[in-house]
Amino acid sequence: MTMDSSVIINFTTHLVKSHDAIIFDCNAKELQSIAGALMAQNQFVYPVQLNSSFNLRFILTRHNYAHSSIVINTSCKESSILLEKATRDRYFNKTYQWLVWGVNQRIDNLFPPEINYIGPNAQVTFVNESNGVYMLWDIHSKGRHLKSKLEIRLIAKIDRNSEQLQQIRNIFELQSIRNRDQFNGLTLRGASVIDQENITTNEQITAILSRPSKDSGVAAFIKYHYELLGLLQERFNFSVRFRNSRGWAGRLGNTTFRLGLLGIIMRNEADVAASGSFNRINRFAEFDTIHQSWKFETAFLYRFTPDLNTDGKSGNFLAPFRKEVWYIGLGTLIVVVIMWFLIKVIKSRSLKMDSQNLFFENENEPSVSKYISPHNYSELILQTLGAVCQQGMDPMYNNLPSRCIVLTIFLFSLVMYNYYTSSVVGGLLSSSGQGPASVDEITLSTLKISFEDIGYYKVLFRESKNPIVTRLISRKLSASRGPQEVPIYSHIDEAVPYLKKGGFAFHCEVVDAYPKIANLFDANEICDLRQVSGLMEVEIMNWIVHKNSQYTEIFKIAMCTAREAGLVQRILRQRQIKKPVCQSLYTVYPVSLSGVMSAFVILIGNFLE
Known part of the structure; x- marks a missing residue:
């Protein structure tokens, strides 16, 4: 036709x-x-x-x-x-x-x-x-x-x-x-991630995801996206029959066959998922994004105790400066002492040549033979140390080079002392920066660590080649643990009491831990709570469907409408619990022996000398 x-x-x-x-x-x-x-x-x-x-x-x-x-x-x-x-x-x-x-x-x-x-x-x-x-x-x-x-x-x-x-x-x-x-009660294919055994029926999955409380093996963003899916179900009048997987991603050898939830969606075996997905460049060609709103944030949580500090050795006598600054300062003083000694030797030799008198001795300029004695080495070092400590110098040298060096040492000590005391006073007035502040510092600290028993950590430790993760595994996770110790993977309800005792760090999605911490910690303990991120990226998660899905456009428009109406923000306020606020005025931490040990070593060395 x-x-x-x-x-x-x-x-x-x-x-x-x-x-x-x-x-x-x-x-x-x-x-x-x-x-x-x-x-x-x-x-x-x-x-x-x-x-x-x-x-x-x-x-x-x-x-x-x-x-x-x-x-x-x-x-x-x-x-x-x-x-x-x-x-x-x-x-x-x-x-x-x-x-x-x-x-x-x-x-x-x-x-x-x-x-x-x-x-x-x-x-x-x-x-x-x-x-x-x-x-x-x-x-x-x-x-x-x-x-x-x-x-x-x-x-x-x-x-x-x-x-x-x-x-x-x-x-x-x-x-x-x-x-x-209007979908007229049509049943769509769904996918979820619950890291538990023997989860096979749709009724089991629905019962776990619909509970407002925390469940083992269920991430916070899983239940959040399940609630968003509920908005779509009410909007379009459809039901969902779920299929569960234990994880989100994975591959069989060098193939492109994906495992877990992403594999189910990629193969078009599910129309919608009760889960978000991490942003990865290689996923844009396989999935469509219909919504973004959940901020995925994980961190180490631990309670600060006096035996911890930012360098892994507690706020001690040397803490105000990093090791590099101490080494450079000591090297500078050594160079100054050597220059001072050489100036005196050169000056003494010039005086000897001018007078042609081998036994000429000036009251303030000793002879060459005197300079090379061990006694004068120690005397010059003590004079430099006295200048660094701002104790003055008697007798005062009357030649210009020695006066310049003494003045330089006094100025050097004044500047260093100013920064040192400022750092000490600032540390006393604010305790928020105390304790390990990075994953590497957590690795070097004495903290015992554990992780929430959920699938993405197991994938991270198995596949990540990040040196930070490698060091963490070798130092903290390789050794066997006793029956009375917290296992490597544990539930939040089991881990938070250990956080309260101290000496323990737990890594999890922080919004899951905050409600339990608010119930167990008192005001001072909440102020001692520290949070260290960096092991996993903080990112906004994608709610995905299959690439060019039949529902991409219509679901995306519906979620934009729900966001404009404030429905998404309402669920976020309920699901993303804020960190408990520190309501105590200040916390006094006792001084430990390890904190002042370096000062005593220097003092004993002066006595011996």
């Missing part, structure tokens, strides 16, 4: 208002005629002859504009192959406006169950003819792969004689979109 160019022109220019059209036909003359008629209407036309070889992926590319029109003549036998390719590669979506010329054809024959990618996002218009009038029907489904029936609605009529478009319904109007929102 030949296609009527007036129908195609009315469809492209008036009904969907597209600017480019792709025509699939097996008749070369008809193809040329329709292309010419469309170009006369300022349309960009790409004619494709169906009985020739072509690659659909090279024709329908990302360079096609939104609402690009695609016209198919179904009287060509090759059209069925084209429709199969379109459903397999997921081209029935919002980007393309399909016009299926089906005069003298049955819809059931053109769209058999194998053509199953005609969901609520599809923009497919079917054309048939009755008594000289062309009828244009909008076709979509709530999920053809779920045995949902095709839904057909008349949107326009075109009289063959007058060639005028009579638009009955605007397919882009709000009422038409709402008609696609």
